[in-house]
Amino acid sequence: MNNLNSLVFFWPELLLSVTILTAILADLFYSKKDSFKVVYWSLGGMFLTYIAIRLQDIEPTSLFMGTVAHDPFSQFFKILILISTAIVMLMSLVSGELKKYRMGEYFSIMTIMTFGLFLMTSSIDILMVYLSIEIVSIMSFFLAGYLKRNSLSNEASLKYVIYGAFSSGIMLYGLSILFGLTGSTNFFEMQKAISLLGADSNLALVLSTVFILVGFGYKISAVPFHFWTPDVYEGSPSTITAYLSIAPKAAGFALMLRFFNQVFGDMSIDISTSWSAINNVPWPELIAVLSAATMTVGNLVAIQQNNVKRMLAYSSIAHAGYMMMAIPMMSNSSIEGVMMYLIMYLFMNLGAFFVVIYVKDQIGGEDYNSFDGLGWKMPYVAIPMTLFMVALTGLPPTAGFVGKFYIFAAVIESGSRFYWLAFVGVINSVISLYYYIRVVRHMYLIGERNDEFINPSSKLVLSLLVVLAIPSFVFGWYFSPIAEWISKSTIMFQGM
Amino acid sequence: MENLSNYLVISSILFSLGLFGVVTRRNGVAVLMGVELILNAANLNFLAFARFGGMNMSGHVYALFVIVLAAAEAAVALAIIINIFNNFNTINIDDVSEMKQ
Numbered sequence: 001m002n003n004l005n006s007l008v009f010f011w012p013e014l015l016l017s018v019t020i021l022t023a024i025l026a027d028l029f030y031s032k033k034d035s036f037k038v039v040y041w042s043l044g045g046m047f048l049t050y051i052a053i054r055l056q057d058i059e060p061t062s063l064f065m066g067t068v069a070h071d072p073f074s075q076f077f078k079i080l081i082l083i084s085t086a087i088v089m090l091m092s093l094v095s096g097e098l099k100k101y102r103m104g105e106y107f108s109i110m111t112i113m114t115f116g117l118f119l120m121t122s123s124i125d126i127l128m129v130y131l132s133i134e135i136v137s138i139m140s141f142f143l144a145g146y147l148k149r150n151s152l153s154n155e156a157s158l159k160y161v162i163y164g165a166f167s168s169g170i171m172l173y174g175l176s177i178l179f180g181l182t183g184s185t186n187f188f189e190m191q192k193a194i195s196l197l198g199a200d201s202n203l204a205l206v207l208s209t210v211f212i213l214v215g216f217g218y219k220i221s222a223v224p225f226h227f228w229t230p231d232v233y234e235g236s237p238s239t240i241t242a243y244l245s246i247a248p249k250a251a252g253f254a255l256m257l258r259f260f261n262q263v264f265g266d267m268s269i270d271i272s273t274s275w276s277a278i279n280n281v282p283w284p285e286l287i288a289v290l291s292a293a294t295m296t297v298g299n300l301v302a303i304q305q306n307n308v309k310r311m312l313a314y315s316s317i318a319h320a321g322y323m324m325m326a327i328p329m330m331s332n333s334s335i336e337g338v339m340m341y342l343i344m345y346l347f348m349n350l351g352a353f354f355v356v357i358y359v360k361d362q363i364g365g366e367d368y369n370s371f372d373g374l375g376w377k378m379p380y381v382a383i384p385m386t387l388f389m390v391a392l393t394g395l396p397p398t399a400g401f402v403g404k405f406y407i408f409a410a411v412i413e414s415g416s417r418f419y420w421l422a423f424v425g426v427i428n429s430v431i432s433l434y435y436y437i438r439v440v441r442h443m444y445l446i447g448e449r450n451d452e453f454i455n456p457s458s459k460l461v462l463s464l465l466v467v468l469a470i471p472s473f474v475f476g477w478y479f480s481p482i483a484e485w486i487s488k489s490t491i492m493f494q495g496m
Numbered sequence: 497m498e499n500l501s502n503y504l505v506i507s508s509i510l511f512s513l514g515l516f517g518v519v520t521r522r523n524g525v526a527v528l529m530g531v532e533l534i535l536n537a538a539n540l541n542f543l544a545f546a547r548f549g550g551m552n553m554s555g556h557v558y559a560l561f562v563i564v565l566a567a568a569e570a571a572v573a574l575a576i577i578i579n580i581f582n583n584f585n586t587i588n589i590d591d592v593s594e595m596k597q
Contacts, residue, residue: 126558127561130561130565134565134568138568142572148579154583155595158589161569161576162518162531162573165569166518166531169531169535173541175538176539177541180545183549184551231595234595
């Protein structure tokens with residue numbers, strides 16, 4: 001579709017761009033004390049964007065000369081990203097560490113990042129892939145270093161910018177090799193060209209696959225490209241840590257699913273429920289090994305942490321490993337598995353991070369000892385936190401169980417080739433029980449019981465806890481509407 | 497002289513130099529220069545493939561976009577490094593590590 005006609009389908013993104021400009025302009029009219037009010041403009045614009053997405057006709061097409069896809073798959077991820085951005089913006093309003101800084105830019109930068117994430121979920125051209133990844137990366141460098149006078153935040157942004165620029169550079173080199181092999185930047189034309197390549201170009205193909213995996217692996221913090229994660233997560237403002245562990249990861253998984261299935265898989269040849277890798281590029285095995293390594297390293301290092309925020313950083317690496325298990329399966333149920341896991345993970349992980357933010361503001365620390373006796377001091381925090389920890393482990397009847405169930409079902413369904421991967425995943429879930437339950441133990445069993453009771457600091461805190469806790473519990477046994485929504489959302493644009 | 501493989505050799509040399517720079521340099525600005533070398537190696541690849549492969553304009557357009565994005569990224573990275581210098585009085589990335597566990 002040409003550029004002018006595409007604009008009709010680009011309404012949500014256009015609304016989001018107007019929101020960004022409005023937020024930047026609105027910030028000029030507020031004093032430093034009032035500048036947090038930009039959040040109302042951002043949230044209002046995002047609500048309109050949500051309605052625009054919902055009203056759209058979701059017949060799969062491609063926009064802007066075949067660079068952006070418009071399909072149910074990207075629509076699903078856009079809604080997921082909007083929900084997580086809205087929750088994190090509300091969390092930022094109660095976070096104490098951000099209060100010392102001007103908040104206007106913070107919210108407008110977050111809105112720009114949302115725009116980049118939208119493009120990431122829908123790009124079907126390697127130019128758009130690089131462009132959207134860079135929009136998201138550059139904005140997250142800003143946000144990680146937002147606490148300008150805090151040396152930990154400075155360190156986080158420095159590490160992030162160096163790792164980010166380095167890995168996106170390597171990905172770009174891989175993409176350039178792929179461009180040379182196929183002569184096109186469009187996913188579908190690349191796929192056709194790759195299936196016609198002879199065996200003599202296999203080395204170059206594998207090399208470019210590995211280089212491209214560096215970029216994607218960095219975005220979803222898969223092991224060997226995870227070194228930035230713990231430091232960036234610990235140093236950044238906690239709200240941004242929560243955001244980085246959800247939204248860019250969801251978009252990264254959307255991009256990975258689309259890229260590997262459509263460029264290196266024969267997904268578009270006919271619409272079936274499973275497909276296979278073309279030209280024997282060994283990417284499924286590569287991702288399977290990375291996934292096993294990711295969850296094992298994430299879990300084993302998480303055990304040794306004394307800082308709960310850092311523990312959650314390693315646990316988010318482990319969760320990325322679980323989700324990566326589904327990607328090499330190349331079936332409809334694997335896409336459903338990733339989607340289901342991301343929805344469940346959104347609520348329980350944001351909830352856990354929110355509790356850490358709130359405890360830091362009230363008690364003054366992020367390590368396990370700050371959680372001592374919380375069960376009596378702040379039961380309204382300790383009960384949801386217990387729920388989030390159980391859900392992150394993946395025990396029934398919480399949301400985490402449903403997510404894990406979908407992923408493991410997809411792995412088992414694809415045959416005996418990947419049984420070992422499911423086995424590694426189960427072992428890892430058991431290991432993770434140790435460090436999640438340790439938080440619960442500190443809240444209820446360690447520390448003297450006393451009658452000190454700390455009142456919740458605002459209604460917003462309580463309502464956010466409830467909004468995050470209810471889905472983490474209810475989706476564990478009532479998820480048929482979500483399952484229905486997901487099964488309709490696996491449809492990707494399949495080329496002309 | 498006018499053939500594709502010469503350009504590819506140059507670009508892979510540039511890429512390796514960039515990789516070497518990022519891994520060995522401890523000065524923040526020097527690390528960024530290594531990253532720029534990697535980006536330029538990729539750019540050279542795109543242009544060489546577009547020129548010799550008889551392909552359409554997309555390779556040239558890609559290179560233009562990469563140049564713009566590299567500039568944006570360098571601007572942000574330098575701002576962060578200035579901020580680091582204000583707080584730590586150094587831009588040696590090994591000295592900027594308070595988080596260790």
